[in-house]
Amino acid sequence: MSNHWTSSKILISVSLVLLLSVIVACGGTAAEPQIIEKEVIVEKEVIKEVPVEKQVVVREEVIREVIKEVPVEKEVVREIVKEIIKEVPIEIVVERMVVPTAQPARPKAGSLEAYPQAGKNGVPESVGKFTMATDSWGGSDLNPWQLAGTTFLQDLFNLGIMRQHPNGDIAAYWAETFEQTEKGITFKLNPKAKFQDGSPADAQALYDNFIGIGWDYAKYGYDKPSWTSGRTISNVDPEGMKVISPTEIFVATKGPKPIFMWELGGNGYHGWWAGNPATLHKGPEEYLKDPAGGGPFIIAEWDPGVRIVFDRWEDFWADYAWYHKPQYETFEMLTVPDHAARYALLKSKQADFVYNVPWPVAKGIVRSEDSDRGINPGKGDLWTQTYMANGMLVLDFNLPYRLRQSKYPEGRVDKLGVKINHFPYPKGFEKDPTLDSRVRQALNLAIDKRAISKGPHFGMSFPIGSIWHAGSFGARENVVFNPSPFDPEMAKRLLAEAGYSDGFEITGHFGQFAGRPGIPEIVDAVSSYWKDIGVKVTWEEHDPSDFVNGFRFNRLKWTQVSMRTWGRQDHSGREAVLYRPASGYTGVTVPEIADLTFVLQRTTDNDEQLRLIAEIEDKVLALNETFPLYGMTLVMGYTDRVLAHPTVRFSPHFKHLDLITLRD
CATH class of the missing domain: 3.40.190.10 (Periplasmic binding protein-like II)
Known part of the structure; x- marks a missing residue:
């Protein structure tokens, strides 16, 4: 190889600011949370989405449009959920004999x-x-x-x-x-x-x-x-x-x-x-x-x-x-980190291919999915192809987990002998509203995930009900594509039942990651929805590396609420290990769930893996501490010089670049 490792700097002065205007109001007082043992039964529930008119303004005269949602009536049948919150953590040992098969x-x-x-x-x-x-x-x-x-x-x-x-x-x-x-x-x-x-x-x-x-x-x-x-x-x-x-x-x-x-x-x-x-x-x-x-x-x-x-x-x-x-x-x-500068290279044909076209721009470009995915439709200067389920965003309430973990002694190791770090419960949060399951459920029910996908996400995301990625091994379609309902009235009743009818104030945390579009928009939308039930949230944005480090090895630093995100995994068993206290990117869990992840990691039987993956997910969701928000998509843009780019439908990052074919 001839080595001429030279630098070629690119100076592009174009800038684009994507803005979702959302008004945030203040909340009220807080009452002491209580430990509850409660059985909730929902046999049949009819959800009617109220028409919403939202205005999305993108500066530099890129887009200005009003999105009107049509009321829909949807029937949701939910299973019985029984939740018991105990003060003292109980070790639950799961023992199963699994015979590995070749x-x-x-x-x-x-x-x-x-x-x-x-x-x-x-x-x-x-x-x-x-x-x-x-x-x-x-x-x-x-x-x-x-x-x-x-x-x-x-x-x-x-x-x-x-x-x-x-x-x-x-x-x-x-x-x-x-x-x-x-x-x-x-x-x-x-x-x-x-x-x-x-x-x-x-x-x-x-x-x-x-x-x-x-x-x-x-x-x-x-x-x-x-x-x-x-x-x-x-x-x-x-x-x-x-x-x-x-x-x-x-x-x-x-x-x-x-x-x-x-x-x-x-x-x-x-x-x-x-x-x-x-x-x-x-x-x-x-x-x-x-x-x-x-x-x-x-x-x-x-x-x-x-x-x-x-x-x-x-x-x-x-x-x-x-x-x-x-x-x-x-x-x-x-x-080229700047969205506008990157798109300008595509529009001017200085680049043949751009990875991560902003959603507001992508919605106006011809989609190859409307004809033959990955093949130039031949209907203009530009065309796109979309990677589905390339990322996940969930809402995590970390304080209940931290309270449970703080009660364990220091010096623990997991079943593989990996050290479980001990962190004391943070001072000042002893009577935090989010320790009450009803409050957490209320905050989730107050978010209209479908409207966010249609509105500020321009239909480029999909609301999700699963902690596993769509299309991955172990993901159940009836869970993935069944997001939780939007029910602000139920949310208000739950808050009142928990003693917070006047609302309260809360702090949230998020990071903005390359290749993970839509996070700032959902942050603003959640602020607006929570304001409608009397809860004021102040969001703090963190450097992506710092944000990820806040979840490392049982730390769960970000309180009271955080928007945890991670890239696509094609086997849900890889994500299941997140739900261990010693995980490198820890999700909220209990000993029973952690034990199941170790059982999962020891069997090569596909059917047993699928059963365990489903059981782990059900138990994580039943904690009412992690609430799936949406699956991300990522749009790739091409000039008409590109004839085709054969690549997978689901991916966390660009692939198969070597298979791209072009005109002269």
Whole structure:
């Protein structure tokens, strides 16, 4: 690789401010919360949505419109809910015997013939430069052994073991097949696989990556891997790992690890990549001079956090229909956090593709979903494609959880021996209104999630009733697409019953994340809805990293209410681990729920996994401490030069860039 790691700064002076005008009023007094034992039975409930007229103003004369909602009548049948809140936490031990069964798996192939193909039917076999602008590419770490967090660049020049096909199935890449049992996974690798320096990407190379990230990192001058990469490696038993042949390896796991392939294999947020051992063994500084990875692109220029330029690797070895040498010779990726500046690049055709088009703008552009998703509709200069369920937003009331946790002694560990951090209950919140379940339910019932989706979210989000992502393994459609009702009158009655008929004041917390649109708008909308029932909320916005750290390892710092968000996971079992006190991103839980997550992590039986995932969700929702708000979507915009972008419907980040086809 010729190394000319140059900087190319982009100065764009366009600015856009998206504003939802919401008036916030003050609340009243508070009464002492009480411990309750209450059974609520709702046999049949008819909800009538009152017509709402909201005005959404977007400055710089981008959009100005009035949204009128048509009244709808919807029947909701709810199950009996029984909730018991006790002062003293009780340890509940869940014991089940699950017999793991072998689960051989063969990646499913799928045809991409419906999409324009390079070199066929007048489509150029090769084109010059392709430019993309994104709000973020995640972390700027190029070394796969030292990833500090989620990054999306590794897909382009390093190796993943498997690959997600645009139809959503797991598909062959470095490994052509895999077979998983309770003891580990056997991978059979593609014999053509190689690195850019010509060295073989064989079973020994895969073995060296596992050992290097997990155990031998110091030997080559590396720091201990971060939590992101270390989490995946922690599942591996190095003593049981075995290179069987140049194209076959057995990766032993520490007992049954049913979700291991979902972290390793390219599904959703995969968090592990393999580099070239020959360059990685030279140490971190030498590696960056020439990574010589095994992916389809060679790094040509690199300005961390700003710009990266790739050259096509002409000898790329993969020749699958779903993964092969790209059509374009040069790929330029720019990070442009400002929405307006990013869209200006698309509109002026300085960029062929923009990731994360603002919803108010996207609603006026031709959608490929209206004809053939991912294929240029041929109806104008621009077109879009949408990733569904790329993120989740929930409303968390953390004080009940913190009260329970504060009563446990220090020095606890979970069932894996992981330390459970102890944090005292915050002073001044001993009689907080949100300790009462009726108050929390009232605040949830006061929010019209459907109206927010239709109004300030321009129909680009969908209200959700689940803590699992739509379309993921374990998500139940009857829960996902059944959000809680909007019932402000019931909310007022619950507040009065709890002793807060005059309302109260509360503090809320949120962070704004790249690739997670709609959060500021829902913050303002919630303020307005809570004001209508006499509750005044003051929101505090936090740096995304600080906000996430507030949920780390049992801390749950943000009180009294927070809007917790996380990226899509394709297996709900990966999200289930959030509901443990020792989790790296803790959700509200109780010992019974935490115990169920450990049972889930020990079975490879799909039916039992589905049953446990459903049971965990039901118990989390029954706490009335976490309330799902909406599933996010993310819109990608293309110029008419782009003929097609085959990619999955559900994704947490951009994928399959190498499959994009263009005109000259």
